[in-house]
Amino acid sequence: MLFKFLKASDVKSSEITPERLYHGRRDFMADAARIGAGVAATAAVGIAVPKAAAQSAALQGVRKISAYDTDERPTPFKAVTTYNNFYEFGTGKDDPAKNAHTLITDPWSVKVDGHVDKPGTYSLDDLISPHTMEERLYRMRCVEAWSMVIPWVGVPLKDIITRLGPTSKAKYIRFETLEDHKQMPGQRRRVINWPYVEGLRLDEAMHPLTLMAVGLYGQSLPNQNGAPLRLVVPWKYGFKGIKSIVRISFTDRMPRNSWNELAPNEYGFYANVNPEIDHPRWSQANERRIGEFRRRKTLMFNGYGEEVAHLYAGMNLKKFY
Amino acid sequence: MRLSLFYQKAIVHLLALLPALWLFWQGWLLYDYQDHALTANPIQYINQYTGDWAIRLILLGLALTPLRQVFGWNRLIQFRRMIGLYAFFYVMLHLVNFMVLDHFFDWATIIKDVIKRPAITFGMIAATLLIPLAVTSTKGWVRRLGKKWIKLHQLIYVIGALAVVHNIMMVKADLREPLIHLGILIILLGYRLARRAGFTYSMT
Numbered sequence: 001m002l003f004k005f006l007k008a009s010d011v012k013s014s015e016i017t018p019e020r021l022y023h024g025r026r027d028f029m030a031d032a033a034r035i036g037a038g039v040a041a042t043a044a045v046g047i048a049v050p051k052a053a054a055q056s057a058a059l060q061g062v063r064k065i066s067a068y069d070t071d072e073r074p075t076p077f078k079a080v081t082t083y084n085n086f087y088e089f090g091t092g093k094d095d096p097a098k099n100a101h102t103l104i105t106d107p108w109s110v111k112v113d114g115h116v117d118k119p120g121t122y123s124l125d126d127l128i129s130p131h132t133m134e135e136r137l138y139r140m141r142c143v144e145a146w147s148m149v150i151p152w153v154g155v156p157l158k159d160i161i162t163r164l165g166p167t168s169k170a171k172y173i174r175f176e177t178l179e180d181h182k183q184m185p186g187q188r189r190r191v192i193n194w195p196y197v198e199g200l201r202l203d204e205a206m207h208p209l210t211l212m213a214v215g216l217y218g219q220s221l222p223n224q225n226g227a228p229l230r231l232v233v234p235w236k237y238g239f240k241g242i243k244s245i246v247r248i249s250f251t252d253r254m255p256r257n258s259w260n261e262l263a264p265n266e267y268g269f270y271a272n273v274n275p276e277i278d279h280p281r282w283s284q285a286n287e288r289r290i291g292e293f294r295r296r297k298t299l300m301f302n303g304y305g306e307e308v309a310h311l312y313a314g315m316n317l318k319k320f321y
Numbered sequence: 322m323r324l325s326l327f328y329q330k331a332i333v334h335l336l337a338l339l340p341a342l343w344l345f346w347q348g349w350l351l352y353d354y355q356d357h358a359l360t361a362n363p364i365q366y367i368n369q370y371t372g373d374w375a376i377r378l379i380l381l382g383l384a385l386t387p388l389r390q391v392f393g394w395n396r397l398i399q400f401r402r403m404i405g406l407y408a409f410f411y412v413m414l415h416l417v418n419f420m421v422l423d424h425f426f427d428w429a430t431i432i433k434d435v436i437k438r439p440a441i442t443f444g445m446i447a448a449t450l451l452i453p454l455a456v457t458s459t460k461g462w463v464r465r466l467g468k469k470w471i472k473l474h475q476l477i478y479v480i481g482a483l484a485v486v487h488n489i490m491m492v493k494a495d496l497r498e499p500l501i502h503l504g505i506l507i508i509l510l511g512y513r514l515a516r517r518a519g520f521t522y523s524m525t
Contacts, residue, residue: 078361079361083360083361087495091494091495093362093365094360146365191494262494263494281438281440281490288362288364288365290361290362291361293425295424295425
């Protein structure tokens with residue numbers, strides 16, 4: 001059992017480690033790894049699931065160094081949790097943090113359907129706890145030309161998919177966000193055709209980089225960041241990272257995705273980070289890392305080209321953006 | 322009791338400066354590591370904020386004549402130059418933020434953006450056209466240009482339209498505010514067209 005319930009009085013890991021030290025933890029981990037010969041890398045992983053108050057729980061002991069970590073400096077916790085898009089709670093960048101408190105994340109269940117051996121309705125615990133939780137420090141590039149570095153906590157999506165057993169007909173995976181106008185006040189206006197939908201090709205979903213995140217910065221996902229369960233695909237623009245997932249479908253056809261449906265010339269299905277292909281209204285050649293003054297060059301596939309470029313071999317990325 | 326023109330103007334100055342003062346104060350808080358309202362991406366925030374106020378002041382400037390004619394508030398004319406110059410001031414803040422903070426004098430990118438992206442092209446034309454209007458806003462220029470001054474300053478109709486189009490094109494999905502701006506613009510320009518066609522309306 002990997003989930004463990006914390007009492008409200010338990011100390012959160014985010015309280016134990018001041019953010020400044022957290023930033024330096026990679027140096028510490030490097031030392032520890034040298035001394036402990038990999039002890040750190042196999043450290044036990046546990047997650048607390050919020051029982052009463054969604055915000056009170058913390059993920060504990062997730063201190064595994066991932067082979068996929070970037071060594072870049074994490075964006076401050078406060079920026080990660082107060083500046084993002086989650087139109088279900090409003091279209092302003094600070095709206096999600098202001099309005100997402102109405103979302104009830106416990107209990108939470110996810111419907112699994114389509115071309116899959118084990119369809120059904122899974123509780124969050126059923127879906128996540130059979131798998132090994134990992135912390136991954138990923139770059140995150142928003143299509144609006146800003147970026148962050150975020151320490152996500154989650155399980156590789158591949159592990160979940162393998163257990164659910166897609167059939168040979170399954171070529172794509174489709175995700176859906178909760179639609180509930182009471183919990184998600186931003187949905188009272190049809191800015192987007194609710195519910196928000198995203199999708200991946202099955203091989204993209206099975207890529208070891210693709211993460212099903214349940215936390216960040218060593219604690220459970222704040223509501224505004226897509227609690228309790230969200231997708232993280234670090235080589236794609238951030239809008240592919242669908243939040244607050246309630247349905248996962250295995251399909252034989254490419255699913256529509258919300259932003260593509262809204263403005264097909266601006267947002268594609270693949271949405272791979274690509275500095276050479278401009279958004280019609282701005283260049284994607286560079287980006288502003290939150291917290292930095294000058295823009296920096298955007299990297300092909302957000303810097304994960306070595307890992308993922310083969311997925312798109314032979315494809316015309318100008319056409320399949 | 323009526324306030325003297327001096328105090329009336331002081332009040333208008335203060336009101337027009339408030340958005341900028343608030344922005345500078347929030348910028349100071351950011352600089353001082355205090356909580357501020359500029360979000361984690363202040364440069365983007367400032368872009369939008371100064372752009373919004375520039376458009377509001379352009380529309381306000383365009384509203385003065387109809388308000389004067391419909392309600393008979395003739396004294397409004399005394400504030401027209403001020404409002405116009407404040408619109409110019411916010412447009413310049415917007416432009417400087419775009420060129421200095423956002424792109425840090427990366428002229429190659431800026432020029433490419435202006436040429437390639439209609440939204441930015443329109444915004445840049447609007448800002449450029451505003452410069453001669455600001456320069457010729459002095460009494461001396463009004464006298465020197467005579468009737469040509471009025472012709473020249475009718476450019477504000479074009480500038481207003483370009484600014485609103487720029488505003489609409491820059492917004493990703495939530496078009497509420499830019500469409501309100503568009504609605505106001507249509508009313509204000511429509512009023513002038515109707516008047517030119519011979520319709521008049523006055524509450525006084």
